[in-house]
Amino acid sequence: MKINKGVKVTLLLISIAWLLKILEWSLGVDLYHLGIYPRNRLGTFGILFHPFIHGGFKHLFSNTVSFAILCFSLYFFIPKVATKVLWKLSIYSGILVWIFARPSFHIGASGVIYGIASFLFFIGLFQKNPGSLIISLCIAVLNHGMLVGLVPQEDGISWESHLSGSIVGFFLAYYYRKVETTFSQQKQVEVDEDISYEGYRNLENEHFKYHYHPKDDN
Template identity: 75%
Template sequence: MLRSKEVRIPLLLISIAWFLYVLELSLDIHLYQFGVYPRNRLGFFGILFHPFIHGGFKHLFSNTISFAILGFSLFYFVPKIAGKVLLQLSLFSGALVWLLARPSFHIGASGVIYGIAAFLFFLGIFQKDPSSLIISLCVAVLNHGMLIGLVPNEKGISWESHLAGSVVGFILAYLYRGVETTFSHKKKQIPDNDLYKEGYQNLENNAFKYHYKDNSK
């Protein structure tokens, strides 16, 4: 099960995004200018802030659901590096958008969401472990509709962020392919008592001992 610390981090990030949205509504301001604006010096700072800024309630609500599911999954399956992966996905995908995307303000957590999905999917593939492949299967089934977001298909959607997040997620999955997952950790917890190694099971314990009696004499 998720520990409280692992639950708090995704919830904290979601809370920050909602706080900023409520702040926009309360003060009648717009924070989109704090997003990533490619190849612009001020827009560079958007790499730090863009995941928390959204274009409206629908945008924020949609990203909240997706990020909650994938964020909790990330912390459950790879708790030792989940925080590091989340930070790297945000910074590196934002940097790619700043370098390569079309001139416009790019905001929202979609790039990070795509990055988590790609990371979990390819981690299962790279580890070549049947138990880890469950991660890939679950991600593929739950997020198959995300593929259409990797290409230009709708005005006002930063497909560049989606693609950048997916690329970074793929690279990080390869770099961390040796990480211990929850499944591999559980396998190591199974005690090796040599119970079945020679075709028999040793039932002896402190209360029960075998006593051999030689009747041949």
């Protein structure tokens, strides 16, 4: 079920972004004004819409691949809070961009992408169990190049969105550090299977011992 939900949510969000870009291209319009414009009242609408608006097909394709992998991973490894984490990353990182970023339109899903990567990495560190640490290791290896995007580098790239998403991901990971992951759920299933297979549990200790007294039929 969690795999199906992860696939459905990921495909739905990606489809919305692609549909909007195709509409832009076919109608000859530009929806960049639906992005976040910091400290501008009208720019607050971008907090809701900015992840779906992209500067071009190259930008959209790049974000599609990264978002698909990370969004599916979020639903697979942390299914209980995946939806909450996803919308909180989008809203809270958007608010940070609106407050602190440069006065320009900030668009694209890269802030959410950085947020998911940060969340998965840090929740593995906070939980300190082997399964969660595997998540952190995989995220670190696959996305080590993302660190470059956290600092100013070239025009047209919203490093503020990247940094905001990473910060929000860190705090959400700490907030949800006690949530069940796929690995902890699997461990519980294995324990339950062991108990049902054995059919009993040994309750003996130094204060309590079983004593068998066979019935004397004579």
